[in-house]
Structure formats: structure tokens, C-alpha cells
Amino acid sequence: MEIILPKFGLFFWTLVVFLTVFFLLKKFAWGPILKALNDRETDIENKLRSAAEAEARMKTLTAENEKILQEAQSERAKILKEAGELKAQIIAEAKKEAQAEAAKELANARRVIESEKAAAVAHIKQTAVRLSIEVAEKVLRYELADKTKHEQFATQLVNDIRLN
Amino acid sequence: MNLPISVILRIIVVLVLAFPTLARASETKAEGEQSGGFNVTELLLHHVLDSHDWHIVDIPTGGGKYFTVSVSLPWLLYDSEKGLKFFFLHGHTPEELNASAAEHGYQIDGHGHIASLTGANVVDLSPTKTVLHILMVALVMLLLFTRIASAYKARPNQAPKGAQSFFEPLIVFIRDEIAKPNLHGKHAAFVPYLLTLFFFIWFANIFGIMPLNSNIAGNISVTAALAVLTFVLIQFNGTKDYWGHIFWFPGLPVPLKLLMTVVEIVGLLTKPVALAIRLFANISAGHFMVLALISLIFLLGKQGQSVGGALGILPLSLAFSLFILTLEVLVAIVQAYIFTLLTAVFIGQAMESHDHAEAGH
Numbered sequence: 340m341e342i343i344l345p346k347f348g349l350f351f352w353t354l355v356v357f358l359t360v361f362f363l364l365k366k367f368a369w370g371p372i373l374k375a376l377n378d379r380e381t382d383i384e385n386k387l388r389s390a391a392e393a394e395a396r397m398k399t400l401t402a403e404n405e406k407i408l409q410e411a412q413s414e415r416a417k418i419l420k421e422a423g424e425l426k427a428q429i430i431a432e433a434k435k436e437a438q439a440e441a442a443k444e445l446a447n448a449r450r451v452i453e454s455e456k457a458a459a460v461a462h463i464k465q466t467a468v469r470l471s472i473e474v475a476e477k478v479l480r481y482e483l484a485d486k487t488k489h490e491q492f493a494t495q496l497v498n499d500i501r502l503n
Numbered sequence: 504m505n506l507p508i509s510v511i512l513r514i515i516v517v518l519v520l521a522f523p524t525l526a527r528a529s530e531t532k533a534e535g536e537q538s539g540g541f542n543v544t545e546l547l548l549h550h551v552l553d554s555h556d557w558h559i560v561d562i563p564t565g566g567g568k569y570f571t572v573s574v575s576l577p578w579l580l581y582d583s584e585k586g587l588k589f590f591f592l593h594g595h596t597p598e599e600l601n602a603s604a605a606e607h608g609y610q611i612d613g614h615g616h617i618a619s620l621t622g623a624n625v626v627d628l629s630p631t632k633t634v635l636h637i638l639m640v641a642l643v644m645l646l647l648f649t650r651i652a653s654a655y656k657a658r659p660n661q662a663p664k665g666a667q668s669f670f671e672p673l674i675v676f677i678r679d680e681i682a683k684p685n686l687h688g689k690h691a692a693f694v695p696y697l698l699t700l701f702f703f704i705w706f707a708n709i710f711g712i713m714p715l716n717s718n719i720a721g722n723i724s725v726t727a728a729l730a731v732l733t734f735v736l737i738q739f740n741g742t743k744d745y746w747g748h749i750f751w752f753p754g755l756p757v758p759l760k761l762l763m764t765v766v767e768i769v770g771l772l773t774k775p776v777a778l779a780i781r782l783f784a785n786i787s788a789g790h791f792m793v794l795a796l797i798s799l800i801f802l803l804g805k806q807g808q809s810v811g812g813a814l815g816i817l818p819l820s821l822a823f824s825l826f827i828l829t830l831e832v833l834v835a836i837v838q839a840y841i842f843t844l845l846t847a848v849f850i851g852q853a854m855e856s857h858d859h860a861e862a863g864h
Contacts, residue, residue, distance in 0.1 A: 348628045
């Protein structure tokens with residue numbers, strides 16, 4: 340029977356000791372421990388969140404890098420294309436200029452040739468005139484020795500004049 | 504506060520041994536205290552009941568003499584005439600104690616109840632064996648958990664180490680699995696109490712399993728004190744709905760309301776009573792089982808007269824008591840868990856506010 344009857348002394352001391360332990364532990368153990376656990380949990384949470392954020396940032400960064408790379412590539416292609424066009428244009432212009440120059444040279448040459456030719460023709464004509472005059476003089480000199488023939492020729496000349 | 508556990512344990516042992524009148528050497532015990540020789544009931548009760556000395560072991564020295572290792576504890580009384588009285592009594596048998604008490608003006612019966620010879624009212628507030636053991640448990644808790652707390656402070660936001668790693672899952676379990684689901688968002692205020700309760704009961708139970716002739720939570724006074732605290736916490740956290748359900752049950756005709764008030768008040772009291780009895784009965788039952796199984800050796804051995812009987816039962820008795828002791832290790836933590844969980848559940852129920860009209864309960 341005694342075993343199931345609470346004794347006041349033990350009951351009282353259990354209350355006193357238990358409550359003392361509770362208040363001491365609350366202040367010096369559970370408080371700091373629970374706070375440390377909470378702090379650590381929030382710390383881990385924050386770190387996980389910032390890691391996720393960093394990952395997302397990395398992703399956008401990679402995407403941006405790719406975009407920049409693509410832009411650079413297209414820029415390069417554009418520049419190369421432009422350079423090619425420029426080259427072709429320069430070559431074409433150079434060709435045109437060269438052609439024009441050549442044509443001018445050719446024209447000049449032609450003109451020179453023409454003038455040279457004209458001069459040569461004139462010279463030839465002069466020479467032919469002089470030679471023909473000399474021939475004529477010689478012929479005349481030979482012909483005038485015969486009077487009749489001389490008259491005949493004169494007549495003929497007169498006839499010719501008439502015809503003209 | 505960076506003492507290793509082994510040093511803490513040594514300090515406790517030294518403190519205990521330094522307590523007055525340790526070992527009374529060579530004391531003659533009444534041979535075979537009763538005519539029948541070995542009295543199991545007395546042994547069981549002597550172990551489980553609280554006492555004014557911590558009787559650890561009697562070592563036979565031959566010739567019916569024993570070397571008794573025990574710690575005599577002082578008496579502390581509140582006397583309605585003389586105020587607080589503090590004294591040591593000498594002797595071990597009820598007669599010796601009674602004679603010693605008479606010098607102080609008191610008498611002690613065979614059960615250790617003390618009364619004044621002058622007829623004054625006496626309240627026994629003695630620091631008994633169990634009080635000493637509770638103090639030891641308290642000391643272990645204080646040293647252990649302040650040490651763990653300083654480990655948390657020393658290494659903030661880092662993984663736990665050593666004792667921290669052992670106790671952290673338990674602390675987190677009590678916070679997240681006992682307090683959080685039951686206390687409706689107000690758990691933070693109760694977690695320190697629940698932690699203290701859980702570890703106090705668990706450590707006390709473990710202390711009781713150790714062969715120190717200790718029995719803490721197997722004392723109804725101890726479990727009653729814990730249950731009373733739970734009861735107080737329940738009432739102090741009761742909402743209007745809670746009190747409404749007790750004194751004026753909603754949705755019932757008036758005669759039934761009156762009947763329900765009686766039922767609810769009984770229910771109010773059964774909760775802590777059940778808590779106290781459950782813990783007390785579980786722990787003392789374990790002690791009884793182990794002691795009874797060990798006693799079988801002495802019963803069948805007829806106090807050394809039948810060696811064959813003792814040897815015959817020995818393997819069975821040891822195997823069974825080993826089994827029960829192993830079970831007790833489990834019971835130690837399970838009962839601590841149940842007491843803590845039910846405390847949280849009861850407080851949570853009182854905190855609930857019922858938004859819906861209930862048809863019945």
C-alpha cells in the first residue's frame with residue numbers, strides 16, 4: 340500500500356529540483372541550443388537559397404555570354420562580308436579606272452597615230468607633188484623641144500579647162 | 504565548462520562518497536531477517552520504496568557479518584512547534600533508528616514514518632535516497648547540457664560534434680515531432696519545458712537501471728510531481744473554449760450540460776493521474792521483474808543450503824533478467840517519450856479553440 344501513496348517530502352523536492360533544473364537549463368542550455376539550431380537552420384536555408392540564386396544567375400550569365408558570342412560571330416560575319424564587298428568594289432573600281440585609263444591611252448595613241456598618219460600622208464603628198472612637178476618639169480622640158488607637141492598639149496590643156 | 508563526461512562522473516562519485524558516514528563497517532545483521540529466511544516481498548519493497556539511507560550493497564564478511572556500503576542521509580523535518588529540524592540518525596534497524604530519533608524527540612515506525620513525541624505536526628522534508636538521486640540526475644543534466652550549449656556557441660552554424668551529435672537529433676525530434684504538431688504554433692514557449700521533462704525522465708530511468716539500488720521514476724511521488732506540473736500547464740493554457748467545454752458543454756440540453764460538467768472534471772483529473780501512474784507502474788514493474796527473477800536464485804538456493812537449486816535456476820534467471828533489463832533500456836526512453844508527448848498533447852488540446860459547433864464528444 341505504501342508504494343502507491345505519494346510522500347510529501349519526495350513530491351516537494353522533485354518539484355523543487357525539477358523546476359530549478361528547468362529554469363537553469365532554459366537559461367543556460369535550451370535557450371542557447373535552440374537559438375543555435377534555429378540560427379543554423381536559417382543559415383542553411385539562406386545558403387541554399389543564395390546557391391539557387393547563384394545558379395540561376397550563372398544560367399542567365401551563360402545565356403548572355405552565348406548571346407554576346409553569337410552577336411560577335413554575326414558581327415564578324417558581317418564585317419567579313421562587308422570587307423569582301425569592299426574588296427570586290429575596289430577591284431571593280433580599279434578595273435574600271437584601269438579600263439578607262441587604257442581607253443584614254445588607246446585614244447591618245449590613236450590620235451597620235453592619226454596625226455602621224457596625216458603628217459605622213461601630207462608628207463607623202465608633198466613628196467608626190469614635188470616628184471610629179473619634177474617629173475612634169477622633166478617631161479615638159481623634154482616635150483617642149485618639139486613645137487607641135489607643145490601646141491597640141493597647150494590645146495589639150497585649154498580643152499581640159501573648158502571641161503572643168 | 505569543458506569537462507569531459509568521465510570527469511563529471513568522477514566528480515559525482517566523489518561528492519556522493521564525501522557524504523557523511525559512508526560505510527558502516529562490520530555490522531551484524533539480524534540473520535535471515537524472518538524465520539522463513541529469504542523474503543522476496545520485503546526485498547522488492549525495500550528496493551522500490553524511498554528510504555533515508557542509500558543502501559548500495561552488503562558484502563558478507565563471514566560469521567553472519569556484513570560490510571555494508573551505504574550512504575546515510577540526514578533528516579529534515581518541519582515541526583509545527585520547533586520549526587525546521589535537521590539531524591542525522593544512527594543505526595540501520597527500525598529499533599536502532601527509533602532509539603536514535605528519540606534523542607531528538609521523535610519516533611519512527613517500521614516504514615520510516617516519523618512523528619513527534621510531543622504530538623506536534625511533523626512534515627518529513629528529508630533529502631532521501633531518491634532526492635539524492637534526483638539531484639545527481641539534475642547535476643548530470645546541468646553539466647551535460649550547458650556543455651553542449653557551449654559547444655553550439657563555440658562552433659556556430661557548423662555540423663554538431665561529439666555529445667552534440669548524439670543529443671541534437673533528440674532535441675530536434677522533441678521540437679519538431681512532439682512540440683510543433685501539438686501546440687498550434689505556440690510551441691516555442693514549451694520546447695524548453697518538454698526537453699527538460701523528456702531528458703529528466705529518461706536519465707532518471709537510465710539511472711534506475713544502473714546497479715546503484717536506485718529507483719526514481721518508480722516512485723509515485725516523483726511521477727505525481729511531474730504530473731502536477733503538466734496539470735498546471737494544461738489549466739494555465741486553457742482557452743475560453745476549453746473552460747466552456749468543461750463547465751457548460753455546448754450544444755446539449757441543460758441537464759446533460761450538468762452531467763457533462765461532472766464528466767469533464769473527472770476527465771480533467773484522470774489525465775495527470777494516468778500520466779503519474781503509467782510512468783510509476785512501468786518503471787517499478789521493470790524493477791520488480793528483474794529483482795524477482797534474481798530472487799529466484801536465492802529462493803531455490805534456500806539461502807545457500809541448496810547449491811543445486813541455485814545453479815539450476817541461474818542460467819534461466821540471468822537470461823530472463825538480461826532480457827527484462829534490455830527491455831527496460833527501451834522502456835526508459837519510451838516512457839520518457841510518452842510522458843512528454845502526452846504533456847504536449849494535453850496542453851495542445853486545452854489551447855485549441857473550436858470554431859465549429861460540435862455535435863458531441
